[in-house]
Structure formats: structure tokens, C-alpha cells
Amino acid sequence: MTDAxxxxxxxxxxxxxxxxxLPLQLGVIPFGLVFGILGxxxxxxxxxTILLSSILFGGASQVVFAQLWAAGVPPLIVGGxxxxxxxxxxxxxxxxxxxxxxxxxxxxxxxxxxxxxEAYAVSIKRFQDGPKTRYQHYHLLGSGMTLWxxxxxxxxxxxxxxxxxxxxWSLSFAIPLTFIALVAPSIRRRADxxxxxxxxxxxxxxQPLPWKSWIIISALGGIAAGWMTHYHTSKNTxxxxxxxxx
Amino acid sequence: MIWLVMVMTGIFTFGTRFVMLTGWVARGLPKWLIDALGFxxxxxxxxxxxxxxxxxxxxxxxxxxxxxxxxxxxIATIVALLTRNVIATISSGLATLWVLQWWL
Numbered sequence: 013m014t015d016a017x018x019x020x021x022x023x024x025x026x027x028x029x030x031x032x033x034l035p036l037q038l039g040v041i042p043f044g045l046v047f048g049i050l051g052x053x054x055x056x057x058x059x060x061t062i063l064l065s066s067i068l069f070g071g072a073s074q075v076v077f078a079q080l081w082a083a084g085v086p087p088l089i090v091g092g093x094x095x096x097x098x099x100x101x102x103x104x105x106x107x108x109x110x111x112x113x114x115x116x117x118x119x120x121x122x123x124x125x126x127x128x129x130e131a132y133a134v135s136i137k138r139f140q141d142g143p144k145t146r147y148q149h150y151h152l153l154g155s156g157m158t159l160w161x162x163x164x165x166x167x168x169x170x171x172x173x174x175x176x177x178x179x180x181w182s183l184s185f186a187i188p189l190t191f192i193a194l195v196a197p198s199i200r201r202r203a204d205x206x207x208x209x210x211x212x213x214x215x216x217x218x219q220p221l222p223w224k225s226w227i228i229i230s231a232l233g234g235i236a237a238g239w240m241t242h243y244h245t246s247k248n249t250x251x252x253x254x255x256x257x258x
Numbered sequence: 259m260i261w262l263v264m265v266m267t268g269i270f271t272f273g274t275r276f277v278m279l280t281g282w283v284a285r286g287l288p289k290w291l292i293d294a295l296g297f298x299x300x301x302x303x304x305x306x307x308x309x310x311x312x313x314x315x316x317x318x319x320x321x322x323x324x325x326x327x328x329x330x331x332x333i334a335t336i337v338a339l340l341t342r343n344v345i346a347t348i349s350s351g352l353a354t355l356w357v358l359q360w361w362l
Binding site (some may be wrong): 034039040043056058060064065067068069070073075076077081087090091092095096097098099100101102103104105106108109112113118121123125127129147148180181182183185186187188189190191193194195196197198199204207208210211212214215216226227230231232233234235236238241242243 | 259260261262263264265266267268270271272274275276277278279281283285290292293294295296297298299300301302303304305306307308309310311312313318320325327330331334335337338339342343344345347348351352355356359
């Protein structure tokens with residue numbers, strides 16, 4: 013991004029987004045494959061598994077959806093749990109707003125749909141650090157579409173290959189492993205650790221509760237505990253206002 | 259019914275991505291809400307990880323000793339902290355699991 017001209021064309025921005033997004037597909041494609049396998053194993057049909065990847069378009073929420081649906085959880089609890097998992101997107105939406113708010117509605121709808129963790133990660137960096145250009149939103153289109161295509165294809169391949177992969181490979185364990193890769197490095201403050209530990213403990217002790225409601229309870233409990241710790245710590249140490257570098 | 263739930267949660271999820279682009283929330287989000295939402299990934303993902311590692315799918319009991327998935331998860335956590343690399347984390351965890359399952 014350093015040698016960028018002041019005005020890039022829409023095509024140049026688009027391909028820059030694609031190029032920035034491509035390396036992340038190393039983590040996305042195996043996850044998509046495993047989701048395809050897991051969807052079928054959970055009792056969803058091929059069509060349901062494949063369409064879930066474009067209707068929900070969010071890995072963690074799709075896993076929760078498949079697991080809860082397989083367990084015969086009431087629809088309202090499925091919807092509620094999946095929705096809590098996806099609440100974080102409001103943050104992405106909020107921080108993207110200043111760069112996208114001026115666009116026509118059809119653009120905001122399309123880019124909103126494509127606003128996932130991975131596309132947000134690369135495009136917000138480009139918006140913040142790169143030159144302000146007229147067509148910079150094409151960067152998010154490029155990164156978002158790259159992820160979308162990779163996610164759909166890998167889900168499809170997972171669905172097709174799913175039946176041929178033996179159970180003993182324990183490939184579904186790749187899902188918690190992917191989440192470990194995301195969570196472990198993100199624990200930086202004491203409040204993060206508290207959120208993690210409280211969610212962990214609740215997810216175990218709430219297992220006997222009906223409808224797999226431990227997912228939503230431990231998620232909300234972890235969020236509340238982290239937030240209260242954060243609030244308490246920041247109130248007691250008003251001088252420490254600078255966020256820690258990543 | 260499943261299609262209805264899929265479409266409803268899909269619409270909600272789109273809503274979480276689109277809501278701040280609508281311009282309806284002109285002043286942005288209050289700070290306490292931004293702080294709270296920042297804990298969503300850690301809390302949600304931990305709640306998925308921990309039972310997947312510790313609960314035995316057959317008996318639905320917590321197992322700690324002789325649990326290959328627990329050792330695999332510990333190795334993966336160490337690799338994740340050291341490398342911050344998704345592929346390295348997944349492959350080290352799966353490799354540990356396979357070794358423990360097949361050779362022990």
C-alpha cells in the first residue's frame with residue numbers, strides 16, 4: 013500500500029482487496045470444508061448446508077446453527093444463540109460507517125452483506141492507512157467477494173467429500189482448533205481473561221440445562237463478566253487510557 | 259420450519275452488518291456498548307471450544323484424564339500463542355490428536 017497512487021481506479025482497488033484477502037483463505041478454506049462435512053453429519057440436507065453458507069455467511073454462527081438444529085433445540089433458541097454469536101458484526105458495521113455512509117443504498121446493502129471478520133480485517137486497514145480515494149469501497153468489494161467465493165466453494169467441496177472422509181480422522185475437531193487460533197492470541201487484558209474463564213466455566217456447569225441453552229448463557233455470562241471487569245479496571249486506573257498495541 | 263429459521267437468522271445477521279451503514283444511528287454507538295460487544299468473540303468462541311474439548315460425545319460427561327482432545331487443545335493453544343498462525347494451530351492440534359488416538 014506504500015507505493016499507491018493518489019487516485020486508483022475501481023478495478024485497481026478491487027484487485028488490491030482480492031490480493032489482501034487471499035492469504036487469509038488458508039484459514040478459511042479448511043473451515044469451510046469442515047463445515048460442509050459437519051452440516052451433513054448434523055442431519056442438514058446438502059442444500060441446507062450449502063445455502064446456510066450464503067444465507068448466514070459466518071463460520072461460527074453456522075456451526076452453532078447446525079449443532080443446535082441437530083440437537084432438536086426449539087427454533088427460537090437456535091435463532092437467539094446464532095444471533096448472539098453474530099452480534100460482533102455491529103462493531104464492524106459501526107467502524108466501517110464513516111467510509112461507506114455516503115454510498116448509494118444498493119452499495120451499502122451489498123457491502124453490508126459481505127462484511128465478515130476476515131474482509132473487515134483487511135479492508136479497515138486499507139481505509140485507515142491507505143490514501144482516501146473515490147473508489148476505495150471497491151477494496152471491500154474485492155476482499156468480501158474473495159471470501160464469499162472461497163467460503164461457498166469450500167462448503168460445497170466439504171458437502172461432496174464429506175461422506176468419503178472417515179469419522180476416525182476427527183476432522184470436526186478442526187472447528188474448536190480454529191477458534192483456539194482466534195481466541196488465544198486475542199486475550200490481552202485481564203477483562204479478556206475473565207470473559208474467557210467465565211464463559212468456559214458456564215459452558216460446563218450449564219450442560220444439563222435443556223435446549224443446549226448453555227451456549228447462549230455462557231456467551232452472555234462471559235460478555236457481562238468481561239464488561240464488568242473492564243468497567244471496574246478502567247474506573248480504578250483512569251490514567252491508563254491508551255489501548256495496548258496489538 | 260428449518261428454512262424459516264435459516265432465513266430469519268440470516269436477516270438478523272445481515273442486520274448486524276448493515277445497521278450502522280443505514281445512517282439511522284447518526285451518533286454512533288455508546289461507548290459501553292462498544293466495550294461490551296468487544297467481548298462477544300472471546301465469550302462465544304470459548305463457549306464453543308470448551309465443551310467440544312472436554313465433554314465426551316458418547317457419555318456427555320466431562321473427561322479430563324485420558325482425553326486426547328484435551329492434550330491436542332493444549333498443544334494448539336501453545337502454538338496459537340507462539341505463532342498466532344491459524345494453519346499452524348489447526349495442524350498441530352490435529353496432528354497431536356491423531357498421534358494420541360492411533361499410537362497410544
